[in-house]
Amino acid sequence: MSRIVMGIETSCDETGVGIVELADGQAPRLLADEVASSVEQHARFGGVVPEVASRAHLEAMEPMVRRACATAGVALGELDAIAVTAGPGLAGALLVGVAAAKAYSAALDVPLYGVNHLAGHVAVDTLEHGPLPRPCLSLLVSGGHTQLLRVDDVASGITELGSTVDDAAGEAYDKVARVLGLPYPGGPPIDKAARDGDPDAIAFPRGMTGPSDAAFDFSFSGLKTAVARWVEAAERRGETIPVGDVCASFQEAVADVLTAKAVSAAQRTGVHTLVISGGVAANSRLAALARQRCAEAGVELRVPRPRLCTDNGAMIAALGAHVVAAGGKPSGLDFSPDPALPVDTVTV
Amino acid sequence: MPVGLRVAVRLCGVLVLALDTSTPAVTAGVVALGSDIDVLASRVTVDARAHGELITPHLQDAVAAAGATLRDVHAVVCGAGPGPYTGLRAGMVSAAALAHGLDVPAYPVCSLDATAAEVGSPGPFLVVSDARRREVYWARYGTDGLRVSGPRVDVPSEVDVAGVSYAAGDGARLYEGRLGDGAVRPVEPRYPSVRGLVACAAEALRSGAAPDALTPLYLRKPHAKQPGERKRVSA
Ligand SMILES: [Zn+2]
Numbered sequence: 339m340s341r342i343v344m345g346i347e348t349s350c351d352e353t354g355v356g357i358v359e360l361a362d363g364q365a366p367r368l369l370a371d372e373v374a375s376s377v378e379q380h381a382r383f384g385g386v387v388p389e390v391a392s393r394a395h396l397e398a399m400e401p402m403v404r405r406a407c408a409t410a411g412v413a414l415g416e417l418d419a420i421a422v423t424a425g426p427g428l429a430g431a432l433l434v435g436v437a438a439a440k441a442y443s444a445a446l447d448v449p450l451y452g453v454n455h456l457a458g459h460v461a462v463d464t465l466e467h468g469p470l471p472r473p474c475l476s477l478l479v480s481g482g483h484t485q486l487l488r489v490d491d492v493a494s495g496i497t498e499l500g501s502t503v504d505d506a507a508g509e510a511y512d513k514v515a516r517v518l519g520l521p522y523p524g525g526p527p528i529d530k531a532a533r534d535g536d537p538d539a540i541a542f543p544r545g546m547t548g549p550s551d552a553a554f555d556f557s558f559s560g561l562k563t564a565v566a567r568w569v570e571a572a573e574r575r576g577e578t579i580p581v582g583d584v585c586a587s588f589q590e591a592v593a594d595v596l597t598a599k600a601v602s603a604a605q606r607t608g609v610h611t612l613v614i615s616g617g618v619a620a621n622s623r624l625a626a627l628a629r630q631r632c633a634e635a636g637v638e639l640r641v642p643r644p645r646l647c648t649d650n651g652a653m654i655a656a657l658g659a660h661v662v663a664a665g666g667k668p669s670g671l672d673f674s675p676d677p678a679l680p681v682d683t684v685t686v
Numbered sequence: 687m688p689v690g691l692r693v694a695v696r697l698c699g700v701l702v703l704a705l706d707t708s709t710p711a712v713t714a715g716v717v718a719l720g721s722d723i724d725v726l727a728s729r730v731t732v733d734a735r736a737h738g739e740l741i742t743p744h745l746q747d748a749v750a751a752a753g754a755t756l757r758d759v760h761a762v763v764c765g766a767g768p769g770p771y772t773g774l775r776a777g778m779v780s781a782a783a784l785a786h787g788l789d790v791p792a793y794p795v796c797s798l799d800a801t802a803a804e805v806g807s808p809g810p811f812l813v814v815s816d817a818r819r820r821e822v823y824w825a826r827y828g829t830d831g832l833r834v835s836g837p838r839v840d841v842p843s844e845v846d847v848a849g850v851s852y853a854a855g856d857g858a859r860l861y862e863g864r865l866g867d868g869a870v871r872p873v874e875p876r877y878p879s880v881r882g883l884v885a886c887a888a889e890a891l892r893s894g895a896a897p898d899a900l901t902p903l904y905l906r907k908p909h910a911k912q913p914g915e916r917k918r919v920s921a
Contacts, residue, residue: 414787442784
């Protein structure tokens with residue numbers, strides 16, 4: 339028996355609607371992945387403006403559902419279940435997707451599953467690489483999150499091993515980009531500029547790597563400040579800023595800490611598979627260093643293609659399909675989105 | 687109303703779902719629309735923080751209480767504000783999704799007009815609703831009860847009260863004494879009603895006119911600051 343699951347994602351600035359097909363005993367298969375982004379509307383503010391994002395979600399919601407159905411070749415009436423991001427994320431943004439999902443669920447008379455955005459980032463990998471080994475580790479890195487997770491069952495059993503104590507990795511990229519006069523979001527322009535730079539030119543600090551620091555937590559606030567200080571000092575001396583070197587050295591510090599902690603977590607917990615997901619997973623240096631270190635440590639590395647790493651509806655549909663397959667209980671139509679939903683709560 | 691009569695009204699009219707989340711009242715109902723507007727069932731909860739939780743369950747409850755199912759619905763009418771954004775969006779996106787899911791049209795109406803439609807006394811009058819941030823959404827209605835100006839958002843002291851002696855809407859009560867220095871008396875209703883919402887769309891529904899786009903009446907630009915000069919981290 340095959341079932342069709344639609345996923346709706348509105349936790350930040352992307353309105354995502356994905357559709358997957360679930361056949362018994364198999365990983366879900368991607369049928370559609372439509373995303374409308376309001377990122378350009380936020381660029382001049384240097385960060386996501388919640389009210390702007392919420393307005394964009396309302397405008398894009400129904401068009402994205404229509405487009406996803408058209409792409410998948412599925413009529414709304416053929417959907418068997420709906421999944422929606424219940425958190426974590428921006429309160430007003432989450433609310434638009436959750437309210438829409440409830441109304442679709444009522445109108446189509448299909449069950450609704452409120453699911454965890456972070457778990458969705460892990461589940462999305464099954465669309466590309468098949469079922470996840472149990473257990474596996476997941477490193478989630480994006481503008482909103484930096485977390486190291488142990489995944490025993492993506493539909494129900496996720497534990498946080500560590501997370502950032504201050505800025506998310508992607509946030510540090512945005513802030514460093516601003517220091518260097520590069521556009522928002524900072525990930526792609528820094529990655530590009532770093533290609534012409536020397537990653538060893540400047541020794542930027544590696545946060546939370548001291549002997550008494552929590553082994554699997556991260557900190558990027560000190561790194562961001564160190565970059566700003568370095569740039570300001572060079573400016574004061576009247577020097578031209580070597581943007582390539584600064585970017586390469588900053589990016590090296592980020593990738594070094596992320597991959598070192600992820601691989602060490604795999605070794606210390608005896609887990610042999612690492613999934614890296616989230617927008618920063620598209621970063622070329624992070625991917626290269628992770629490949630190298632995982633190979634050295636005998637850890638299998640899985641990174642979904644960039645399109646699936648950033649926020650999208652396919653990841654929510656994929657997670658919803660896993661929950662449906664596991665016989666999870668639907669959420670009902672009166673739950674509230676939770677902007678701070680903890681990662682160990684996969685469904686609400 | 688006896689169930690038999692309800693069925694008769696349904697047979698010669700159409701079933702319309704109405705909802706509004708532009709005020710603290712989460713309002714949902716089902717109406718038989720023929721030559722009259724017959725409210726079959728409604729569910730209203732005044733809770734400014736529960737729009738997203740209550741609106742769809744309220745609609746389901748109202749439809750069930752009317753002895754119908756959502757599949758029997760022919761159209762959706764939705765208050766498009768003005769109203770505080772987060773709550774307003776919960777209703778509007780629900781209306782859009784319901785209409786899409788049921789494959790029926792969704793008609794937006796100005797929520798202040800829906801309140802005005804239920805004012806018992808003759809015009810001119812105002813409808814004033816709470817816009818938070820010490821401001822009000824308001825519109826002015828003429829002797830025929832039709833809107834002559836607005837909707838606008840202003841501080842209460844800037845509302846045009848000339849020649850008006852009463853105002854409906856929760857804002858009229860909240861700012862009683864500050865609208866025309868107390869010369870404007872608050873009257874019922876405080877919130878848009880199911881009947882008022884459908885009344886505002888009745889002509890379009892009866893004639894089968896195409897609905898306008900479901901666009902919320904925000905009236906204000908998003909609150910966002912452009913970043914200033916970057917702060918230096920070193921002295
Ligand atoms: Zn994300």
